[in-house]
Amino acid sequence: MPSAIRIENLTKDYAIGFWRRRSYRALDRLTLEITSGEVFGFLGPNGAGKTTTLKLLMQLIFPTSGHAEILGRPVGDISTRQRIGYLPENPSFYDYLTAEELLGYFGELFGYSGADRRKRVSALLDRVGIGAERRLQLRKFSKGMIQRVGIAQALLNDPEVIFLDEPMSGLDPLGRRDVRQLILELRDQGRTVFFSSHILADAEALCRRVAVVAGGRLAALGTLADILAFEVHGWELVMSGLSPDVVSRLPAAVRRATEISPGRYALELSMDQPPDRLLAELTASGASLVSLNPMRATLEDFFMERVAEMGTGARASHTEELGASR
């Protein structure tokens, strides 16, 4: 598959301080390659370098060193912008315009003629759920509605590559579900989606591959399966009808027993203790099985662990291409 985005050793330093100028490295030698048609999650806590990376790709800021390409062309190439879409973090637009006028304005910049432009704008505003408010000035919009306008303007030109900086920000649960659905539709249409988020559930629901950044550096890169496979560490058995007497005599293989409600417990077993025997014993004592699941670390656990590692100074040694090593 051809690469849609290629980033090589991208570095950004900012000069800070007024009298004594010193350098602050916001992004440190980031190297990534995103293939065409991929939904790629770019994850990290606040201040990790996600927005810096996206701004570098949009040429809103210039790199100190390194190089980036979108669709095989350097990021500064204006012609590429005809083929990409970008939703900035916490977008803000011209509040004196209506949603329809704003998209019409951007549509003109893409060179769409009157009828085509109006059709696109109308369809997109309906698609993001603000069709009824199309003639309302943006100053009257809520944060969530502005986010929807932002998503609409990012999709106006049927982009091949879409950059979304925290797309779920400011959205209610319904809005988040809509955006997830939209991203999946874009994936099904063969478009490349590069989105940044600190909400890991979004990445789990949408991406095959993710990169985790922390402190301006790449902490991990690979498929979710690769990253999470490392972290499968046991079984969780939820049983009901357990008497206190049975609970007090649980075997040592049970690492932890948590009472969920009277008689209902979540029991954690280590990976090397198959749950069958315990399950048989507990069922024989009159308890019933509610659920049995392998205990896989969530991306959240992985993320927190990596970020903590990066924070303790073991940064460079933990940068690895997990996907490539398998």
Next chain:
Amino acid sequence: MRAVRVVAVNVFRESVRDRVPYNLVLFAVLLISSSYLLGQLTAGQDVKIIKDLGLAATSVFGLFIAIFIGIGLVSKEVERRSIYSLLSKPVSRAQFITGKYAGLVLTLAVNVSVMAIALYAILGYMVWTEPPTIRAGWDAPGIDPALLKAIVLIFIELMLITAIALFFSTFSSPILSAAMTFGLYIAGHFNSELKNFERVVSSRAAAQLARGAYHVLPDLSAFDVKTEVVHGLPVTMGYMGSTALYGLAYVAALLLIATFIFSRRDFK
């Protein structure tokens, strides 16, 4: 070219929505009430005063629009972060700057044109109401086409002030931009005094500094032909042409430097 036009039209739309046209109503009220009052107080001089007042008001109202909208043209886009989405579209930074400038010049052009029409309408009314004996004593005809020369130069001066405001707006805050633009406007009107500064100072260095400033600062007094026009004195086409060329060359230089600075700027 398309991008420049689209950005310019949006600036025009913004200025209309920001109620800039209200200044036209104020201008009309000022002219109509002045002509009525002057008609009661003076004999024969009222048309000259109205011309003076109309041209001065066109200049001052335009100056306020050029400075107060000009300083926000770029900085407001950066502050409200609307520039992030805009620059991700097929628009270069040079096109953005040129479009922003063209939009405000368009706003000023409409403004100055409407004011000129209003001024001629009031003058027409005065010509119609004044007896021929009084009209015979006027230095210049009531409805004088030469007024257009003063109006054209006022407009080019406003183009230049807009370019100065936009230039400062590409790298400094709105308040600082306003202060510096207004400072340059004042300095520009007294620029010709700097040329012969050595006559009033003994320091050779100060005289040279003043001479250097004379060459760098815009000579805005060159655009002021209001007195000549009102008193029926000649303003040659050669003077008009060379002054217009000077103004437009200055504008082009400012826009080039503004684009150069803006094209290297990080939007943090």
